[in-house]
Amino acid sequence: MEQLRTFAQHLGIADLFGRGFWAVLLTFVTAAAITWRFIPQVRAFALRVGWADVPNERRLNTVPLPNAGGLAIFAGFVISIVVGWALRPIIIEQVNIQVLAILLGATLLVLVGFIDDQFGLTPLFRLGAQIVTAALLLVNGLRIDFNAIPFLPVLGGEVANVLSIGLTIVWVVGLTNAMNLLDGVDGVVGGVAFIASTVLLVTAAQFTDRAAAVILLAGLAGAALGYLRHNFNPSRIIMGDAGSTLFGYTLAAVSLLGTLKISVGASLLVPLLIMALPILDTTQVVVGRLARGIRNPLGHPDKTHLHHRVLARTGNARRTSVVLWIAALICGVAGMFAQGIGALTVLLTAAFIGGALWFVAARRMRAQIIEAAQTRRELN
Known part of the structure; x- marks a missing residue:
């Protein structure tokens, strides 16, 4: 038993049988289970009321596809956080307020994203909402410290403060849009x-003062996994802007809550490496559009995203998703090694991620076979 505890401590689990570990595990399972089970009901309702993406030249779906998956993801995420919070209350008042600020900002973007999915909003309005949610984090003490970035001069006074605010807004708004822009092939963003x-x-989890970040990330990971069960090609539902902006914003915000402050030497490197895929995709798209003379690069969709380029080579949505998952996992492994996490922990994390993705993909493919067989029986 003692050996098991010691092994768990090497993985960042301080007490294998303590309340903290079980709170994280239950948060993850709750988010996954609620999202997994809730999506079929959301899908049925969305089809009845017409919440769906109609096929066009940019979309891969050939029939109207419900786009309200983000609501189920949000429900699973929030309910799981309430469960985790109940099991392990946050006793530090400032962190408590910061977590509430993150949840409030996420709620606002889910609402804006859902309205945009159904009725359409201008890019300027969406950008304004994203800046408001970034400002919400700033006023609650969540920001990038400019003077903590390596290889840059240390500045004093108001200059450093203004640069910190600017970097924080760019980080939050940039990553929110990056995840949104990456959402073009079934299963990629999830x-x-x-x-x-x-x-x-x-x-x-390697740091004892990151409990709030761990709980939030457990809920987000569980909700993403539960959603993927229904979104791996052929998808039965898509997350829409409500889901993609929820993921982007929450990842950006939670990184400010914990991992961006891990150390001065790795202040930005770790999350930049971990989330390199959506960042790279957005960067090359924006630069390409600007080079073509497009003044508003976020308001002119095209087929120059990474998922479009990979899809053109693979010719298959499933293979495209897997290729991009592998690329994201490689970036994540690089980020963990950059943080100095042990090889065993990195290996087990990669194995868990690979196994979980294989499980939900296999379940979706099995369900698709059953659905096809039922359709044939009905036609006969």
Whole structure:
């Protein structure tokens, strides 16, 4: 038994049989189970009321596809956080307020994203909402410290403060949009969000003062995994802007709550590596559009995203998802090694991620076979 405790401590689990570990585990399971079970009901309701993406030249679906999956993801995430909070209350008042600020900002973006999915909003309005949610984090003490970034000069006074505010807004708004722009092929964003959440969870778990970040990341990872059961190609539902912005914003915000403050030397490197895939995708898309003379690069969709490029080579949505999952996992492993996490912990984390993604993908493919057989019987 003592050997098991020691082994768990090497993985960042301070007490294998303590309340903290079980709170994290139950948060993850609750988020996954609620999202997994709730999505079929959301899908049925969405089809009745017309919450769906109609096929067009940019979309891969050939029939109207319900786009309210983000609501189920949000429900699983929030309910799981309440469960985790009840099992392990946050006793530090400032962190308590910061967690509430993150949840409030996420709620606002889910609402804006859902309205945009159904009725359409201008890019300027969406950007304004994202800046408001970033400001919500700033006023509650969540920010990037400019003077903590390595290789840059240490500045004093108001200059450093203004640069810190600017960097924080760019980080939050940038990553929120990066996850949104990456959402173009079934399963890509759900898988990338699950990988990033799990890797950041393991990274934060190495530090005793990151309990709030760990709980939030456990809920986010569980919700992503539960959603993937219904979204791996052929998808039965998509998350829409409500889901993709929820993932992007929450990952950006939680990284400010914990992992960006891990050490001066790795202040930005770790989360940048872990979330390199959506960041790289957005960067190359924006630069490409600007080079073509497009003044508003976020308001002119095209097929230059990484998922479009990979899909053109693979010719298959499933293979495209797996390729991008592997790329995201490689980035995550690099981030863990950059943080100095042990090889065994990294290996087990990668194995868990791979196994979990294989499980939900296999379940979706099995369900698709059963659905096809039922359809044939009905036609006969």
